Amino acid sequence: MKPLITNIQRFCVHDGPGIRTTVFFKGCSLHCPWCANPENISFNEQYFYIKEKCSVFCKYVHTCKTRKTAVANEEDILNCCFGAIGKFGKHYSNDELFDELVKDVQYYGNDGGVTFSGGESLLFLPYYDQMVQKLREKKINTCVETALFVPKDKVEWAIENIDFFYVDIKVLEEGTCHEILGGDTGIFLSNLKFLYDRIGREKIIYRMPIIAGITLTDANVEIVKHVLNDFPPKRVEIFSVHNLGKKKYERLNKEPAAAPQVGMDILSEVKKCMETTGNEVVINSI
Amino acid sequence: MKYNVNAVIVTCNRRKLLQQALESLLNQTYELNKIVVVNNASTDGTKEYLDSLEDEHLVVLHKEVNEGGAGGFYYGIKEAYDIGCDFVWIMDDDTICIPESLERLMESFEVLNGRPVGFLASNVLYKDGNPCFMNICHPEYVWNEFVAEGIVRITHCSFVAMLIPTWVIKEVGFPIKEYFIWGDDGEYSTRILQKYEGYLCGKSVVYHYMNENVGVDIWNVEESRIDRFFYFYRNWMCTNKMRSQMAVKQFERESKALIKSIRKSNTSNKWRKIKVIKQGLREGRKFDVTIQYPDKSNAAKTTNTSRKGIKYRLFRIFRYFAVKYDIKTQGYVTYCKELYRKFVKVEPTTWEKIKFLIKGGLRTKLYDSGSKTNDLSQLLKEVKFDFCESKYFAYTVDVYKTWKIKTRQMANCAIDYELLLNHSLDDLRMEDDGEQYTSENNQIVEILKEYCDRLAQEVGKRNLKNRDSIAVWMKKIQSHPAESLEEALQRILVMNQVMWQTRHIQMGLGRLDLLLEKYIRDDMTEEYLEDVLSDFIQVLHSYYWMKSEEMPGDTGQIIILGGLDANGKYVCNQITYAVIRAIKKLQIPDPKVLLRVTSETPENLWKLAVDCISTGVGSPLISNDDRIIPSLTEFGYELEDARNYVTSACWEIIPGNSCEQNNIGVFDFAAAFDLLAKKEDLDALDTWDKFIWQYSVQMCGHANFMVHLVDYIEWEKDPLMSFFKVACRESHTDISEGGGKYNNYGVLSVGLSNTVNSLINIRKYVYEEKRFTLKELYTMRNKNFVGNEDVHALLKNSKKYFGEDDQTQDAIGLANWLIMRINETVVDYRNRFDGRVKFGLSSPGYITIGTNMPATFDGRLDYEAYNVHISADDNQNITALLNFASQLKYDEAGFNGNVVDFTMSPQFIRDNMDKFVTLLRASIKSGVFQMQMNVIDSTTLMAAKKNPEKYPNLIVRVWGFSAYFKDLPEEYKDFVIERAIKNEAANN
DSSP, X not given: OOOEEEEEEEEESSSSSSSEEEEEEEOOSOOOTTOSOGGGTSSSOEEEEOGGGOOTTOXXXXXXXXXXXXXXXXXXXXXXXXXXEEEEOBOOOHHHHHHHHGGGHHHHTTTOEEEEESSOGGGTGGGGHHHHHHHHHTTOEEEEEEOOOSOHHHHHHHXXXXXXXXXXXXXXXXXXXXXXXXXXXXXXXXXXXXXXHHHOGGGEEEEEEEOBTTTBSHXXXXXXXXXXXXSOOSEEEEEEOOSTTHHHHHHTTOOOOOOOOOOHHHHHHHHHHHHTTTOOEEEOOO | OOOOEEXXXXXXXXXXXXXXXXXXXXXXSSOOSEEEEEEESOOSSHHHHHHHOOOTTXXXXXXXXXXXXXXXXXXXHHHHHHHOOSEEEEEETTEEEOTTHHHHHHHHHHHTTTSOEEEEEEEEEETTSSBOGGGOOOBOSSOOXXXXXXXXXXXXXXXXXXXXXXXXXXXXXXXXXXXXXXSHHHXXXXXXXXXXXXXXXXXEEEEEOOSSOOOOOTTTOOGGGGGGHHHHHHHHHHHHHHHOHHHHHHHHHHHHHHXXXXXXXXXXXXXXXXXXXXXXXXXXXXXXXXXXXXXXXXXXXXXXOSOOSHHHHHHHHXXXXXXXXXXXXXXXXXXXXXXXXXXXXXXXXXXXXXXXXHHHHHHOEEEOSSOHHHHHHHHHHHOXXXXXXXXXXXXXXXXXXXXXXXXXXXXXXXXXXXXXXXXXXXXXXXXXXXXXXXXXXXXXXXXXXXXXXXXXXHHHHTTOXXXXXXXXHHHHTTTSOOOSXXXXXXXXXXXXXXXXXXXXXXXXXXXXXXXXXXXXOTTOOHHHHHHHHHHHHHHHHTTHHHHOOSSTTOOOOEEEEXXXXXXXXXXXXXXXXXXXXXXXXXXXXXXXXXXXEOTTSOHHXXXXXXXXXXXXXXXXXXXXXXXXXXHHHHHTOOHHHHHTOEXXXXXXXXXXXXXXXXXXXXXXXXXXHHHHHHHSOGGGOOSXXXXXXXXXXXXXXXXXXXXXXXXXXXXXXXXXXXXXXXXXXXXXXXXXXXXXXXXOEEXXXXXXXXXXXXXXXXXXXXXXXXXXOHHHHHHHHHTTTXXXXXXXXXXXXXXXXXXXXXXXXXXXXXXXXXXXXXXXXXXXXXXXXXXOEEEOSOXXXXXXXXXXXXXXXXXXXXXXXXXXXXXXXXXXXXXXXHHHHHHSOOOTTOOSOOEEEEEEOHHHHHHTHHHHHHHHHHHHHHTOOEEEEEXXXXXXXXXXXXXXXGOTTOEEEETTEEEEGGGSOHHHHHHHHHHHHHHHHHHO
8 A cells, every 4th residue: 555645844843853844644553532633544545525615606516415415525526616625645656755855955954854744654654765765865864753553663664764753652551552542552662662772862752642531640650650761762742732633623524532631730740740750851832 | 798788768859869769779780688768758749659669678767757867867777777787878869879889889898808997988970970069078198098999098978878887887876866967977977987997989989969069058058048057057066066175166266267257258148147157056065966876785885975074174274374375386285295194194193183284384395496406505504403312313304394306306225325424525525627517516515514514503502412422523524534433323314314304215224334334443332332223223213204105114214234245255243233133122113124144144143133033023124145146247237336235115126336216117917917818819829838928928018118117207306316426426427317327227026926826727727627718717807706706716726836846837937937028028128328127026016006906817806915025825835935936037137126025923933043044044045035024923913903002013014114013004904914814824
């Protein structure tokens, strides 16, 4: 199956050092209910429908199935002039993606570069091996965001080829993780150990969403603290989830997950608690 | 295209003629939909005749009472409108058409495609074929645009054969039925012409079967018809009343003159005539009518045409003084009006306005003796000093006094300030060789010396903080060069205030850091420099309202910082930093700063500049020497002059030692869409190549027209400006006679972005996918896509390639090709001083021109603004925009200011200062010409629009200057808000 990409976002300032271009891959090994990019969970092309853009002036207003059912229909996409129906997911070849990523090369400077996000970017990156090699030849910094719920060979590839890792830490209790995210914590832990042993502390940053009742439970925080003790990273970033993905859920005709936002006070508490492991913890405002 | 046309005939007791008229209508080659006949209570059997006719086209209205022509046309047009049609064609019962009359009119309508046509009139002939004197239409000032097609633009029209589109009727309403007869057509056609254009189609002929071919005038009128003049005077009085008080006054004056001459003459029945006129005028003053609209909701908006508001009353007071003191000088009233117009933009309270009017009315004086040096001498002798608050300097402009400008005065550039810094006034004296220039030059030396003496004296009398030093400096200016920083700054202020005093608008301050470099002493601390320069800037900010030209903030006082020196080394010094720091701290929109940068610009200067930008003050505008100087030398400027460039009020480059006029006209890339439809057969353009070539031909024609406008400019003789320009001093020639060094002129442009996006859409949908033919697309566009909302959405939602580095549609190639075609057009042009023409891609006209132009094919609807300067239409992919801008062609003649304009939220810049500096530096390296930023968030803007009093100091960037948001016209406020919202949508 060819990898699909939903978005290539340029002039990103939040996904790592310097000015970066972020690639969002489509497809994820987990299905976190708070996901802000629900279009990147499924591995297949998906059609979406933006109700607000749909207009009564459309010629097909009476025949359009999408309008009737509010579920995007592939047949209607060509007829739609109003941009109400669209498609998530586009395939790029190695060269195409490379061309897109070097457009901003003059802005990357010394520390900026490319970030691969998703979805689970590690699942797809080995396919773009050739492209990544070309980036490395141009000395463009590369960075992945991963949850590490992937086969070991992918991690091994990444260790060889990627400069920097953002590792998501979510739910590490075995039962809950399987139930809510659909992931096996054993894979995560063994991958983390494997990665950590090979690249060391300076090349890893952990990111953790704080969601009351899911990631923010006493048991989970305890396990996370253990992980921080065993594999101390360069930095830990914690943040409260935002509901920016809500519109996208609607467009995909999915129920948006109600992930309760936590206040700054709780974040500071978590920060304090985690700092007891001797790591630097910062609160991300996004 | 076939339109539905309903004809309207009003008849009264002329059965025979009516019969002929109806026949001529039924015989039209262009078939009519309905013919509405209004029978105005005829008694000669017309009713029976009409009832006997059985034709499906006929609709007959019988009126019990004769309501005159006006009433008849009112009911007739209303009926025709209610039946439904695209056009209403109205005429009298004695109007006989030839069979092609209507067809010719409709052909003319097609020719006028795209013009806002309000009515079309036929050529009215008397039955013997001579022109019908009663129905002569007068041509507009510019009447000959379509004369090759036999179409002439006219100023009014009679109801004898007039074709009106129904959408016009919908907007302007019906004729006024209360007028009974006479003046109803004049009123109606002028009402239409307030918003539309009227044309006479020479090929469409109608005959007016009157008894005698005579025009009507009160001198020769038959006795029985004298009473009819009552209606004439009553109705015109009423019409003028709706127009303006000025028109009423005018009409009264004319009528009085007429009465007087009738009284003195020996015409028959003269007392009766005078009585009728007087009666008419009297009635007219009392006569109140309301205009009826087909759609009731329109009515309230437009009936209130009389001007009785406070503004008008203030104007009356103002005029009273104007008239009392100096009625003879036409320029005086104009100048007073101009001052008042500027003043009310920034000062809304009534009391202040009244105070201003009284003061202005009494004090305003224009000097016009025929000799410029005499004017100047007189002016500077009499100006009142009104020093503004300052710690270090004296600065005063008497806004009410100035010299008269008869034609057009050179301005909007910079004078050579170093002349009076490095020399004294005595040094600038020239050896008398009998030439006019030298004698004027020496006179100006004397005048300025006298002026400085007066300043020195006055300063001594006033309680100025630094008065002793200022008095000394004012003496020293006459015999010594400037010696200290403060003295140099004071000299610049004196030159600046003299320029303002003589209405040299929008004069820049030059390269301030370079000018002042030699006055920097080691013992000057950062704080001291910042303090002095803050004071200097604040002083320049005074008289803000008077200095603002088109809009508050448009003062043109631009300080140029940084940039290469004559040896090609990057210059920046303590002054550079201090000025930016001062601007950042003061948070005032004027004067503004342009920072010249190269790849050599130090990181900390960049940081300071970005820091200043992030406060939202709008300054500095960034200008890329690495890109600009090579294009200047390539164009033909000497390297030293190229390196020493400054700019006009916004961004238009003025190489050193020249005095160029860079804002002569604005060229509209998108205007060719209209021209193309007018001049070419759209069906014949069956391939993209043919289309784009013809497009460029029309575009170049338009460009050529704009360029040749320069030929007609008559420059005002200007010994003062010539005094301060090195080039003029060398050539001993006045600036108005080509004394400047290069004498090149610049035009600006708008609409490139909309044009490129439109062309790409046309290529895609017309020539590649063949969804519509070009003609179909034009037809939809001419109706502003009403009824074709889906097509409009398609065009609007198509990806906009201008400002994107997505190369799939080669937008950059297309844009550069258009630019190249313009270059080809202007390359050979030489003005009378052998100067050339240059152009730029950014112009202040994006709203004013856009709101006068019909829809384009990129989703922009009728009369919407164009995209601003070089900017992306919707999503703000900033790196893509900068990449795109760096690939545009700015060489050859295309260097007259090319600003990339984007919006950023202040939070974003503050959080990512270093990354933002990296972004700007990299974009300069890759070749962006110039850029400016609006740092603002939409929430603040919207709150400020709602409650302006809570945000008195909020500054935004418009055109190429900064302004207080509260002072902006509403459409500019909305425009800035819209762009901020788009930016936030794209970056979140």
